Amino acid sequence: MKLFIDTADVEQIREVWSWRIINGATTNPTHVAKTGRVPAEVYREILGIVKGPVSLETITLTAPEIIAEGRELAKLHENVVVKVPLTREGLKAVAALSEEGIKTNVTVTFSPLQALLAAKCGATYISPFVGRLDAVGHFGMDLVRQIKTIYTNYGYKTEIIVAAVRHPTHVLEAALCGADICTMSYDVMKQLYDHPLTDAGIELFLKDWATVPKS
DSSP: OEEEEEOOOHHHHHHHHHTTOOOEEEOOHHHHHHHTSOHHHHHHHHHHHOSSOEEEEOOOOSHHHHHHHHHHHHTTOTTEEEEEESSHHHHHHHHHHHHTTOOEEEEEEOSHHHHHHHHHTTOSEEEEBHHHHHHTTSOHHHHHHHHHHHHHHHTOOOEEEEBSOOSHHHHHHHHHTTOSEEEEOHHHHHHTTOOHHHHHHHHHHHHHHTTSOOO
């Protein structure tokens, strides 16, 4: 399973890229707004760091507008993936962009039927939001499993990006159900390394090593 970082914080992206574990990045308008910077400048910096897919989200609502915006975003770099909301207009735009060879990531996905429609329109990626479903009393990972089954049944090539990840268990469940990608915040990604028994083991080994004669 590939791992993406979900942020527009350039310094976090630079740090995580140095860990050699991530394969790409995703952003959204909220992340970009938090930077307080001009979006194009942020995008260029991210694309200069990440040597893999980088999802940049459209902020228009009609198909012609989304298509035009997507074309402009795609000009920034060959690794740009145009992120499009799952609406009728959005999927019309996805079909058109896909025909032009522009990669797309269909976002704010909350049902398996929405994911089916996105795949039929040629989406490169689908982003089910598991954490937001959990927050309203549903089981977000059930959605990922349903999408996986549908795509396997019919041979769709659309890759599943598990998004809105809230904790390491979401990452584990994504891997167990065969998701292609999991995108997460810097804080969740740091937690993947952590285990109290690892810390205790290192501390014990170093303590014991300190008693070993050095000559």
